[in-house]
Amino acid sequence: MIVRQLFDQASSTYSYLLTDARTRDAVLIDSVFEQHARDAALIRELGLTLRATLDTHCHADHVTGAWLMKAAFGSKIGLAGVYGALNVDLPLAAGDLVRFGGEALEVRATPGHTAGCLSFVTADHARVFTGDALLVRGAGRTDFQQGDAHQLFRSIHDQLFTLGDDCIVYPGHDYDGRTSSTIGEERQHNPRIGGGAREEDFVGYMTNLGLPHPKQIAVAVPANLRAGQPEDGTAVRAADWGPVVTTYAGLKEIAPEWVAGHRRDVQVLDVRAAAELDGELGHLEGALNIPLDELRARVADVPRDKPIVVVCQTGKRSGLATVILGKAGLDRIANVAGGMVRWRELGLPS
Numbered sequence: 001m002i003v004r005q006l007f008d009q010a011s012s013t014y015s016y017l018l019t020d021a022r023t024r025d026a027v028l029i030d031s032v033f034e035q036h037a038r039d040a041a042l043i044r045e046l047g048l049t050l051r052a053t054l055d056t057h058c059h060a061d062h063v064t065g066a067w068l069m070k071a072a073f074g075s076k077i078g079l080a081g082v083y084g085a086l087n088v089d090l091p092l093a094a095g096d097l098v099r100f101g102g103e104a105l106e107v108r109a110t111p112g113h114t115a116g117c118l119s120f121v122t123a124d125h126a127r128v129f130t131g132d133a134l135l136v137r138g139a140g141r142t143d144f145q146q147g148d149a150h151q152l153f154r155s156i157h158d159q160l161f162t163l164g165d166d167c168i169v170y171p172g173h174d175y176d177g178r179t180s181s182t183i184g185e186e187r188q189h190n191p192r193i194g195g196g197a198r199e200e201d202f203v204g205y206m207t208n209l210g211l212p213h214p215k216q217i218a219v220a221v222p223a224n225l226r227a228g229q230p231e232d233g234t235a236v237r238a239a240d241w242g243p244v245v246t247t248y249a250g251l252k253e254i255a256p257e258w259v260a261g262h263r264r265d266v267q268v269l270d271v272r273a274a275a276e277l278d279g280e281l282g283h284l285e286g287a288l289n290i291p292l293d294e295l296r297a298r299v300a301d302v303p304r305d306k307p308i309v310v311v312c313q314t315g316k317r318s319g320l321a322t323v324i325l326g327k328a329g330l331d332r333i334a335n336v337a338g339g340m341v342r343w344r345e346l347g348l349p350s
């Protein structure tokens, strides 16, 4: 199993993309609404089949990307059944198995942070995704959303600390740059529940944290009880001028075949050196030539009445050009994927 850890800076949330390396079936744990384009691009680029999104719990600090993923890939939505949330295909409970390809995740109930918190354990018990039940040197707060410190103490003791010392703990959040831990490490060093802490120690700690009310709770909880379906029912809006794809690298790309069929609707910008335009690959008719080295200084020469499609030899320099144009305030821009090399391979007309 391949585990990819992804991070949302705004909410300090970790998402986990788990893949069966053989079949390329995948599940995504705790996806974030605002990171949909990034995560969807990764899934597409790696050629994965997303079977399900799983949420460890109904989050109060961010909205899940589950519904957007289902709209994009037809993946099933998994969340604890006890919430009674809308749009849930897999109402999960303790003892369930979530299978993807030849891999499986075991569902454990670890309530206490919320009443429906789940942890997901890989079939070999080598890894556990703990959501906000057990964090690296911490534990999820228990002062709202039916939180219960007594219950969380028992969940961690009975469901998580019973795993082996070497079992890797992947938390739902971290605010200090820590990415993972192990059960053995947390059993020993967790300041709230490690080192043989008793239930009253843990409860005393948790009830005196004095944390501010989560900013997002009024928005996030109702949205998560719809599995992240936007209130107006629409998915992420695509570019209004063409099928622009944002890559995992964050670049806006468009297929050369589309550009070839819409030459009048766009302005081609070629960012190669002038001499390259008459080389072996030639150039596209009507292309404006501003070499990449000059683009920052000459950005005012780029017309704004049509969308700009940027081209170079293989799509690398033009990729950077779209970033430069974006920073200069142009938003209808895209890189021609694969550049002139790909254009010629496809036999498209100049």
Ligand SMILES: [Fe+2]
Pocket (backbone or CB within 6 Å): 057, 058, 059, 060, 061, 113, 132, 140
């Ligand atoms: Fe949470």
